[in-house]
Amino acid sequence: xxxxxxxxxxxxxxxxxxxxxxxxxxxxxxxxxxxxxxxxxxxxxxxxxxxxxxxxxxxxxxxxxxxxxxxxxxxxxxxxxxxxxxxxxxxxxxxxxxxxxxxxxxxxxxxxxxxxxxxxxxxxxxxxxxxxxxxxxxxxxxxxxxxxxxxxxxxxxxxxxxxxxxxxxxxxxxxxxxxxxxxxxxxxxxxxxxxxxxxxxxxxxxxxxxxxxxxxxxxxxxxxxxxxxxxxxxxxxxxxxxxxxxxxxxxxxxxxxxxxxxxxxxxxxxxxxxxxxxxxxxxxxxxxxxxxxxxxxxxxxxxxxxxxxxxxxxxxxxxxxxxxxxxxxxxxxxxxxxxxxxx
Numbered sequence: 001x002x003x004x005x006x007x008x009x010x011x012x013x014x015x016x017x018x019x020x021x022x023x024x025x026x027x028x029x030x031x032x033x034x035x036x037x038x039x040x041x042x043x044x045x046x047x048x049x050x051x052x053x054x055x056x057x058x059x060x061x062x063x064x065x066x067x068x069x070x071x072x073x074x075x076x077x078x079x080x081x082x083x084x085x086x087x088x089x090x091x092x093x094x095x096x097x098x099x100x101x102x103x104x105x106x107x108x109x110x111x112x113x114x115x116x117x118x119x120x121x122x123x124x125x126x127x128x129x130x131x132x133x134x135x136x137x138x139x140x141x142x143x144x145x146x147x148x149x150x151x152x153x154x155x156x157x158x159x160x161x162x163x164x165x166x167x168x169x170x171x172x173x174x175x176x177x178x179x180x181x182x183x184x185x186x187x188x189x190x191x192x193x194x195x196x197x198x199x200x201x202x203x204x205x206x207x208x209x210x211x212x213x214x215x216x217x218x219x220x221x222x223x224x225x226x227x228x229x230x231x232x233x234x235x236x237x238x239x240x241x242x243x244x245x246x247x248x249x250x251x252x253x254x255x256x257x258x259x260x261x262x263x264x265x266x267x268x269x270x271x272x273x274x275x276x277x278x279x280x281x282x283x284x285x286x287x288x289x290x291x292x293x294x295x296x297x298x299x300x301x302x303x304x305x306x307x308x309x310x311x312x313x314x315x316x317x318x319x320x321x322x323x324x325x326x327x328x329x330x331x332x333x334x335x336x337x338x339x340x341x342x343x
Contacts, residue, residue, distance in 0.1 A: 002029020003336040007173065010035065010071075010078040011055070016153070017161030017189065018084030018112040019051040024166040025080070026054035027329035027338045033058055033074055038067065050326045054339055062093055071095060076104050079176075080169050084112035087122050097184045107182040108172040112165050114156075116188035128153035131160070131189040137197055144214040144221075160192030210266075217241065223273035224249065224263065227302055228280035235302035236280060236288050248297040253279045316342030 007030040011022040026032040032054060038061040058074060061067040072095070075081055081100060083090050090096045097109045114131050115121040121134070129150045132138035142149030165187035172185050194201075203209040203216075215221040224246055227235045240246040246263050250256070255275055262268040280288065285301050292299040303311060309318050309325060316332075318325050321340060329338035 001336075002027070002338045003333055004170075005029040005336070007031065007080065008078045009033070009080040009082060010074045012081075012083040012085070012090070013037070014084035014112070016051075016084070017157045017165065017187075018082055018110075020158050020162030021110070021112065021165040021169065021187075022055070022082050023051050023053060024162070024329075025169070027340055029336070029339060030080075032056070033078075035060055035062075035071060035074065037061070053321075053326075062095075068094060072103065075100055075107065078104070078107065079173055080108045080110060082110045082112070082165070082169070087113065087117045101182055101184075105182060106176050106180055108169055108176060108185060109182065110165055110169045110185045110187065112161060112187050112189075114161075114189045116190060117186060128156040128189075131156040131193060135190045135193045135197070137193055137200075140200065140213060140219060142213055144212055148213070155196065156189045156193050160194075160196050161187060161189040164192035164195070221266075221269065223269050223276050226273075228277055230283060230285040230288060231281055232284040232286075234285035236285055237300045237302050238276075239298040241298070245296055245298050248295050249299070252291055252295055252297060255279065319343045 004025060007025070009022060009025055009030050009032040011018070011032055011034045013019070013034050013036040022032050022034070034052065034055040034057050036057055036059050038059040058070070060070055062071060075095070091098075097111075100107055100109055111117070113122070114126045115124060115134070129138065132141075132150065132155060133148075135156075137155065138148045138150065140148075141151055165185065168185040168187055172183050176182055200209065209216055210221075213219055213221075217225055220226045222241075225239045225241060227237045229235055238249060240249045243260065243263060247257075247260055250259055253276065259268070259272060262272075283291070288299070289301055301307075308314050317328060317330075319328050319340070319342065326340070328342045329340045332338075332342065
């Protein structure tokens with residue numbers, strides 16, 4: 001079931017991005033066996049954590065010869081291995097890439113780290129916020145008159161980490177079908193985050209990115225690409241970057257059509273932002289929804305998670321599974337649907 005049906009994966013239980021990568025493979029039909037520590041009550045497992053869904057669990061004591069041999073046996077029957085420990089941990093167990101590839105030459109060995117396996121910070125502890133900070137991305141996020149604002153743990157953990165690891169694993173597994181040889185896939189979150197920010201780096205290289213927060217098109221600096229508070233204390237988001245959509249926005253807001261000619265004039269942005277904010281405060285969010293219902297102005301209400309789940313356009317992105325609402329697998333496939341496909 002799923003496009004990865006028949007692919008065998010062994011995952012050494014960890015936190016965050018590595019389990020997310022394993023979840024993505026499992027969602028797509030891979031057979032994932034998760035090795036956990038024997039006797040430990042793992043607080044990160046259970047049907048309501050989502051990241052561990054679709055797995056078989058094998059509890060082993062890797063401090064014993066018997067536990068290690070069972071782990072090696074599981075590796076031998078696998079196409080892919082996933083681990084997210086600090087550099088050197090798997091080597092100390094005798095389960096590092098050199099040993100694993102020696103016994104299973106076709107194995108794709110996936111490693112998830114924050115700072116990478118080399119360099120002065122390789123052994124340092126860290127979380128999403130730290131990896132964003134060191135990569136220069138955190139300093140771009142948030143309002144200009146306040147500290148940088150962490151974007152949950154979506155960018156480094158799951159975007160620059162788990163998704164890049166999953167992508168790399170499938171790339172290497174595809175190559176192994178032709179060469180018969182495995183390899184190590186080293187996914188460092190600071191590397192993935194930097195790659196995710198390719199557009200921003202390109203804008204900087206072309207002299208189109210101004211230093212500081214809330215000073216650019218996509219960081220809240222442009223009055224036509226940001227959120228606004230409504231009369232009832234809720235929020236709406238607008239993003240009419242293209243002039244034709246911007247013109248529609250001005251018409252609905254009832255603002256001076258002369259703004260059309262100065263949309264990209266940064267000197268006009270403070271005045272434009274003030275006028276937009278003033279007008280949006282005159283109606284409730286629902287009233288603005290109605291006003292923009294039939295218009296192409298790149299407008300959206302800022303929904304809560306509960307509101308998003310109930311929104312008709314979000315149909316299929318979540319489903320009730322084992323009594324709880326959880327995100328469905330993504331993307332969708334026309335012929336080989338994933339395990340947790342949209343209903």
